[in-house]
Amino acid sequence: MSFLVLHARLITVPAGTDDPGYIDDGWMLVGDDGRIAALGAGTPPVGTVADETLDVDGAFVAPGFVSSHSHLFTSGLRGLGVADTLYGWCDSMLGSTAHMSADQLYWSTLHGSLDFLSNGVTTAYNFTDPLQAWESMVDGKRTGTAGLRGLEYHWRQAEGTRDAGIRFVDAAGMDVTAGTPDEVFERFAAEVAHTRTFDPDFALGSSIMGQVQWSPHPEAAEFEVEAMRRFGVTNQAHFLESPEAVEHQQSKFALYRDAGALELGLVFGHFIQTTPDIIERSVAGGAAMSWQPASNGRLASGVALVPEMLEMGMRVGVGLDDQACTDVSDPWQNMRMGIYMQRARTKDPLSMMPERMLRLHTLGGAEIMGVADRVGSLEVGKFADFVVVDPRRPDVGPLWHPVRSYVLAMSPRNLKAVYVGGRLVNADGVSTNPLAAEASAKLHELPAALVPLRGHPH
Structure with a gap:
């Protein structure tokens, strides 16, 4: 399924330069194969269509x-x-x-x-x-x-x-x-x-x-x-x-x-x-x-x-x-x-x-x-692995230097969504994985299982 992201504060981190690749109002198109098909500033070219559209309304979109x-x-x-x-x-x-x-x-x-x-x-x-x-x-x-x-x-x-x-x-x-x-x-x-x-x-x-x-x-x-x-x-x-x-x-x-x-x-x-x-x-x-x-x-x-x-x-x-x-x-x-x-x-x-x-x-x-040909930045041909981070929830104030604010003022509390290959895997801290609840339950069984075997670790 193709996927179009609109009105994003894009941070692309492109290869071959120290420039963080910031676009104040950008868009990104994800193809059916889960890879980035195109991206740019402003609005997409006329005729750009996708099965699903996500308007992030000024939130950061950055590499996972x-x-x-x-x-x-x-x-x-x-x-x-x-x-x-x-x-x-x-x-x-x-x-x-x-x-x-x-x-x-x-x-x-x-x-x-x-x-x-x-x-x-x-x-x-x-x-x-x-x-x-x-x-x-x-x-x-x-x-x-x-x-x-x-x-x-x-x-x-x-x-x-x-x-x-x-x-x-x-x-x-x-x-x-x-x-x-x-x-x-x-x-x-x-x-x-x-x-x-x-x-x-x-x-x-x-x-x-x-x-x-x-x-x-x-x-x-x-x-x-x-x-x-x-x-x-x-x-x-x-x-x-x-x-x-x-x-x-x-x-x-x-x-x-x-x-x-x-x-x-x-x-x-x-x-x-x-x-x-x-x-x-x-x-x-x-x-x-x-x-x-x-x-x-x-x-x-x-x-x-x-x-x-x-x-x-x-x-x-x-x-x-x-x-x-x-x-x-x-x-x-x-x-x-x-x-x-x-x-x-x-x-x-x-x-x-x-x-x-x-x-x-x-x-x-x-x-x-050794995997930079596939992940690590938002570039055409790479997997569409990205985060949606909203600087207004909670509000951090004016973004004088957006990329610096992204690093210094953001945290998981601002993280609204995580995508892998253009597929939503976590929304507001809640996993979409069908095994998530069972994994949590199994993890909480560990103390009762391990303490009788080795004692309580320090």
Whole structure:
């Protein structure tokens, strides 16, 4: 069904320019295929017709947000590990998922995906909970001997993302300490193959959850690089995140560098406890990074040197991380926290401007995920994934600089509708997904199911 949007404050975030692409009174035509067929200023050309017309009457219409680093299975674990940094928080949060069944992870992932959509996030890079259960870190290290769960544990998480209707890149850990090399690659191949049976308009790609930071295996980086080449997948690694055991963390950079991962476009998630040499080598090698401002603040991880990295030519995207370490999956909060953190650190307001922050949380995220040809901006040929945001409900006053007000003054309270492929998926915070009520009910059963198994997490 074709769809025509009228009288919109369009923010298009076009590729190839720093201009946010603002049109004060614009229109957008969505074709039967769910892609943007045309857009422009003023009124559509004579003869433009559609099956349905939406007059947004001066509301913002902007790209759906892209989260380039997410863990959607954590939606039922908010508020845990509040007194801890990364490793202790993981003990609390992942120590709970260690007792969850594949079906419980399905509903948690589905709920988390719908939660993202309800706040305007239409595409997510999603780390699934690995098959190898979490084990505590000691001095930044782990043994890699935890038990291994069956493939269904990953498959059900991927299915939860699919059934929510969010677009996603599915990331799975290789767990290289579990099994022979042949078994490791066969297991990962089965995870990738399952996701590749999904509709490619929604399952945008497969990826590796890079585990070198966590793995004691001396050849973990080589395994991941071989999988990138063999299966044609990307790789994003949690790296240099926590303020503990920093020297040990930094020593592992050489493993990725020497294995050739940088040249294959490795993405570093968080990338906070860096050195000038690590940044320089990463940029020279072609690596990118994903920045999670709200998560980094919640876990007391620190502030990544994002303006400096951008100045050096590093590709950067922004992620919301997960509900268990941001609590509210609010992309506007995430943008503002990013702006404020960088300005407070540099004492320079130009170090992070609203227009740049918006680009990083939309097109920038899509670029480092390798999906910018399909999502991340409102351009002809891309999927019509967009949000309708009304600055008058509640009223924020005059829009002296509309794009800056969109970033600095909007929030989910102004979000009136979310569309994926021109199809309404959420209206005023209410999901149109027929599984939404069941997902909510299943999620609220988790405490009663998990506390007898592991006790009450902190």
